[in-house]
Amino acid sequence: MPQTRIWNVAVVGCGIGRSHIAEGYARHPDKFRVRTLCDVDEGRLAALGDEFSVPRRTRSFDELVRMDDIDIVDICTPPALHVTQTLAALAAGKQVVCEKPLAGSLAEVDRLIAAEKEAAGRVMPIFQYRFGNGLQKAKRLVDLGIAGKPYLATVETAWKRTPQ
Numbered sequence: 001m002p003q004t005r006i007w008n009v010a011v012v013g014c015g016i017g018r019s020h021i022a023e024g025y026a027r028h029p030d031k032f033r034v035r036t037l038c039d040v041d042e043g044r045l046a047a048l049g050d051e052f053s054v055p056r057r058t059r060s061f062d063e064l065v066r067m068d069d070i071d072i073v074d075i076c077t078p079p080a081l082h083v084t085q086t087l088a089a090l091a092a093g094k095q096v097v098c099e100k101p102l103a104g105s106l107a108e109v110d111r112l113i114a115a116e117k118e119a120a121g122r123v124m125p126i127f128q129y130r131f132g133n134g135l136q137k138a139k140r141l142v143d144l145g146i147a148g149k150p151y152l153a154t155v156e157t158a159w160k161r162t163p164q
């Protein structure tokens with residue numbers, strides 16, 4: 001039987017980062033191991049680290065990207081940090097998962113594309129509705145003429161958010 005690779009992950013940002021662990025990595029221990037957590041908030045770092053028994057914790061992103069045994073850096077920090085942290089992780093040879101918004105402008109996206117071309121790693125922006133079919137359904141209704149002639153389209157998402 002071929003041995004499946006286990007990817008060592010560092011999660012940066014302990015807000016939505018918790019969901020990445022709980023709903024992603026922790027459910028696939030045969031593929032991923034969260035070895036490091038990073039957050040500037042000591043309390044959040046300790047709470048999430050303890051909850052998932054993450055062995056290494058740091059408040060320094062720079063220290064994290066220097067860790068040789070980390071394959072994937074999963075960036076869950078506030079939006080303004082995404083581009084610089086993604087570029088730094090790519091430069092350090094890591095694979096990068098980055099929460100949305102990936103960048104604040106098309107020019108920044110171009111910088112990321114250019115950096116990725118030179119890097120060993122790939123950038124994987126979070127896009128959890130990639131396989132959602134809402135738009136395809138709407139398009140089909142339009143294509144069939146059921147929706148009539150479109151003059152204006154608006155989209156609203158009504159989400160029921162819970163504290164968790």
Ligand SMILES: NC(=O)c1ccc[n+]([C@@H]2O[C@H](COP(=O)([O-])OP(=O)(O)OC[C@H]3O[C@@H](n4cnc5c(N)ncnc54)[C@H](O)[C@@H]3O)[C@@H](O)[C@H]2O)c1
Binds near residue numbers: 014015017061099
């Ligand atoms: N995909 C989705 O549906 C979804 C849902 C929620 C949030 N998000 C995105 O995830 C990102 C984070 O959102 P959140 O709700 O978790 O925010 P949050 O403020 O709860 O968490 C961000 C964490 O990053 C930490 N942080 C800030 N600067 C840091 C740094 N330099 N190094 C390390 N850690 C640092 C903060 O201390 C905080 O704990 C945002 O870009 C947001 O848009 C996406």
